[in-house]
Amino acid sequence: MKELKNLTKYIITAVFLIGITACSGDGGEYSNQQQNQSGVIPSVEAVQARYGSLPLVERFSGNVRSENQVALYPEISSVVQEVYVQNGDFVKRGDPIVKLNTGILEKQLQQAEANFKISNAQLKQAQAQFNEIQSEYRRVKQLEEKDLTSEAEVDQIEGQLLSAEADVELG
Structure with missing residues (x-):
């Protein structure tokens, strides 16, 4: 008054x-x-x-600061498809704020799953080849003990065994 x-x-x-x-x-x-x-x-x-x-209408210029402010950082990088809240809306933990376009991420996931299957197949193939060379190595070693094979053949099978073992480790 x-x-x-x-x-x-x-x-x-x-x-x-x-x-x-x-x-x-x-x-x-x-x-x-x-x-x-x-x-x-x-x-x-x-x-x-x-x-x-x-x-009583008054106009002021200035900056408005909220008492509670939270910075949002996404865990993934993607294009925002839809926004569910506006500035000043009250949100609780777990409430959706935005919807991201996940089309690219889904395709990347499919590609990664396909690459995983290919890698598993290559590993199985390398293990099978290793097992085959390992049994061949045992056979050559038995022949070497009886002096029925040459040193060159033993050296060759040892090299193949080392190569197959490295293929398994890479797979």
């Missing part, structure tokens, strides 16, 4: 000052000269003072 009385005083004072300024002058010649120089005719409106409520 005190603010309303102060505001009323300011309005009455402003109207009074405008009225005095508009009525002052030396009879018209100065006023006409001033009017011709600036090109603007000052407008004055006189109203009767009265009690009542005034619309």
Whole structure:
């Protein structure tokens, strides 16, 4: 209420000052000269003072900061397909905020699964080849003990065995 009385005083004072300024002058010649120089005719409106409520609308410029703010960081990188909340909406833990376009990620997953199956098949193939060469190595070693094979054949099968073992480790 005190603010309303102060505001009323300011309005009455402003109207009074405008009225005095508009009525002052030396009879018209100065006023006409001033009017011709600036090109603007000052407008004055006189109203009767009265009690009542005034619309209290004020405009301010500035920055607004929220009390609680949370930074969101996605676990994956993707294009946002749909947004479920707006600025200022209240959300709880686990509430969906956005929907991501997962088409590319699904295709990448299918490709990774296919690569995994291929790698498993290659590993099985390498293990089978290793087992085959290992049994061949045992046979050659038995023949070597009886002096029925050459050193070159033993060296060759040992090289094949090492190569097959490395293929299994890579698979």
